[in-house]
Amino acid sequence: MVAPAPESCRQADSDPSVLWPDLFRQQLEHLLRWRRDERHFRSDVVSERLLRELVDHACLAPSVGHSQPWRFVHVVDDDRRSRIIDIFERENTAAAALYPEERSRHYAALKLSGLREAPVHLAVFCDEGTAVGHSLGRRTMPETLRYSVVCAIHTLWLAAHARGLGVGWVSILDPGAVRECLDTPPDWALVAYLCIGWPKEAHSIPELERKKWQERLPTETFLIDR
Amino acid sequence: MVAPAPESCRQADSDPSVLWPDLFRQQLEHLLRWRRDERHFRSDVVSERLLRELVDHACLAPSVGHSQPWRFVHVVDDDRRSRIIDIFERENTAAAALYPEERSRHYAALKLSGLREAPVHLAVFCDEGTAVGHSLGRRTMPETLRYSVVCAIHTLWLAAHARGLGVGWVSILDPGAVRECLDTPPDWALVAYLCIGWPKEAHSIPELERKKWQERLPTETFLIDR
Numbered sequence: 001m002v003a004p005a006p007e008s009c010r011q012a013d014s015d016p017s018v019l020w021p022d023l024f025r026q027q028l029e030h031l032l033r034w035r036r037d038e039r040h041f042r043s044d045v046v047s048e049r050l051l052r053e054l055v056d057h058a059c060l061a062p063s064v065g066h067s068q069p070w071r072f073v074h075v076v077d078d079d080r081r082s083r084i085i086d087i088f089e090r091e092n093t094a095a096a097a098l099y100p101e102e103r104s105r106h107y108a109a110l111k112l113s114g115l116r117e118a119p120v121h122l123a124v125f126c127d128e129g130t131a132v133g134h135s136l137g138r139r140t141m142p143e144t145l146r147y148s149v150v151c152a153i154h155t156l157w158l159a160a161h162a163r164g165l166g167v168g169w170v171s172i173l174d175p176g177a178v179r180e181c182l183d184t185p186p187d188w189a190l191v192a193y194l195c196i197g198w199p200k201e202a203h204s205i206p207e208l209e210r211k212k213w214q215e216r217l218p219t220e221t222f223l224i225d226r
Numbered sequence: 227m228v229a230p231a232p233e234s235c236r237q238a239d240s241d242p243s244v245l246w247p248d249l250f251r252q253q254l255e256h257l258l259r260w261r262r263d264e265r266h267f268r269s270d271v272v273s274e275r276l277l278r279e280l281v282d283h284a285c286l287a288p289s290v291g292h293s294q295p296w297r298f299v300h301v302v303d304d305d306r307r308s309r310i311i312d313i314f315e316r317e318n319t320a321a322a323a324l325y326p327e328e329r330s331r332h333y334a335a336l337k338l339s340g341l342r343e344a345p346v347h348l349a350v351f352c353d354e355g356t357a358v359g360h361s362l363g364r365r366t367m368p369e370t371l372r373y374s375v376v377c378a379i380h381t382l383w384l385a386a387h388a389r390g391l392g393v394g395w396v397s398i399l400d401p402g403a404v405r406e407c408l409d410t411p412p413d414w415a416l417v418a419y420l421c422i423g424w425p426k427e428a429h430s431i432p433e434l435e436r437k438k439w440q441e442r443l444p445t446e447t448f449l450i451d452r
Contacts, residue, residue, distance in 0.1 A: 150376040
């Protein structure tokens with residue numbers, strides 16, 4: 001940890017690079033460009049210490065009303081891990097069947113999870129019943145509670161990538177079946193099921209782009225004035 | 227931009243620090259610790275070029291099925307900005323009235339948005355009708371489309387902070403009223419309304435913690451095994 005600036009310090013008035021040098025900004029962009037949704041893991045162990053470090057970082061994420069609604073479930077039981085893989089395979093087969101013939105073959109040829117190989121399964125939930133934060137900021141947009149958990153997941157993802165670790169977000173799951181399998185409190189809503197481990201390869205282009213499923217669109221597509 | 231490693235490169239097999247030096251990891255942690263939900267802005271202009279750079283970075287975020295459902299609306303019209311402030315003030319007053327007396331006074335004393343001062347208003351939507359990504363990964367958890375937009379917002383937030391810029395996420399808004407005010411397509415769901423500008427001060431502790439609204443809880447609270 002770099003020695004923090006004193007609590008009362010002002011942002012460098014005209015030169016923010018005093019706080020964040022150009023090299024850091026370039027490396028941050030590099031991190032964003034090379035972060036992938038990982039499905040190809042080596043079998044090497046991820047230590048408990050390292051996993052805890054990732055979760056420590058995730059807890060630095062912003063949350064609505066400082067509600068910190070993230071709940072991390074490290075799935076260590078072999079039987080539970082197997083049942084999650086079964087749930088994924090059932091839903092993945094069902095999803096493939098919904099596409100027209102050619103697209104369905106294309107879909108079936110994609111590898112959409114590394115659940116079998118990944119040394120770490122981490123399920124991430126949102127505690128929708130939490131009193132932490134006293135409901136501030138979520139009366140008209142209660143979904144911001146789950147969005148806070150997404151910010152934590154994305155933070156963990158970047159912290160992992162900065163350590164050479166890959167993260168894959170598996171969403172082809174029945175959330176109710178996952179909750180039942182993991183025996184979690186009724187107020188906890190599944191937000192993501194993550195595979196974490198050492199990736200086999202590094203790529204700056206998403207796998208779905210390399211496999212011709214979907215191209216990246218230019219920024220102009222996404223930005224309008226009003 | 228640092229020269230990227232060749233597309234086919236393997237992750238540094240036993241030493242990920244080849245890709246990401248220790249100093250970068252320390253600075254990244256520093257960035258995460260000092261990123262705040264900002265409500266106190268200086269009036270200095272944020273250039274169009276800089277805003278575009280932030281949106282470029284945001285578009286590097288992960289998205290389900292590579293669907294890239296983020297839509298950014300730069301609110302430049304003074305009348306529209308004023309109407310958004312009115313919507314916030316109405317909802318903020320309504321929220322204050324729901325707390326018991328002492329908590330309500332505490333709430334009313336908090337500054338919960340920098341909408342008046344922030345040079346940039348950026349509304350962020352999710353295009354729920356998009357065909358991009360061919361629905362991959364969101365049959366059983368369609369909410370992952372909005373979660374992808376949240377990842378883009380969080381990416382923009384970090385890219386902004388690395389440039390000394392502050393971002394405040396305003397959620398005390400009626401999403402329907404915002405959509406109407408901004409005249410956006412019917413399929414676009416509001417995910418966040420952001421204030422962007424140069425912050426007056428830097429803090430490593432969230433404002434809601436400094437103002438005794440809610441403390442930060444330890445990581446142990448959030449991590450369990452199953």
